[in-house]
Amino acid sequence: MEENKQYRANPDDRSDNVEKLQSMVQNTIENIEEAQDSMQFATEEERAKIEAKNHRREESIAAFRSEIQDEASSRKNSYK
Known part of the structure; x- marks a missing residue:
C-alpha cells in the first residue's frame, strides 16, 4: 500500500461555467413551463405550491443570469 501518497486538488477549471449556467437557466425555464x-x-x-x-x-434564474455575467466578465479578463 502507498501510505505516503500525496493528494492534489483538481485545478479550478471555470472555462465552461457560462455554458453550464446557461444550460441550468434553460432547464429551469422548462421546469417552470411544465409546472404551469x-x-x-x-x-x-x-x-399554490406550484x-x-x-x-x-x-429567483434562481435571476441569480444564474447574474452569475453568467460575472463568469463572462472573468472569462474576458482572465481566460484570453
Whole structure:
C-alpha cells in the first residue's frame, strides 16, 4: 500500500461555467413551463405550491443570469 501518497486538488477549471449556467437557466425555464402546464389538473393547494416553487425558480434564474455575467466578465479578463 502507498501510505505516503500525496493528494492534489483538481485545478479550478471555470472555462465552461457560462455554458453550464446557461444550460441550468434553460432547464429551469422548462421546469417552470411544465409546472404551469400541470396546474390545469391541480387542486387549489397544489396550484399554490406550484406557484411558490415557480417563484423560487424565477429567483434562481435571476441569480444564474447574474452569475453568467460575472463568469463572462472573468472569462474576458482572465481566460484570453
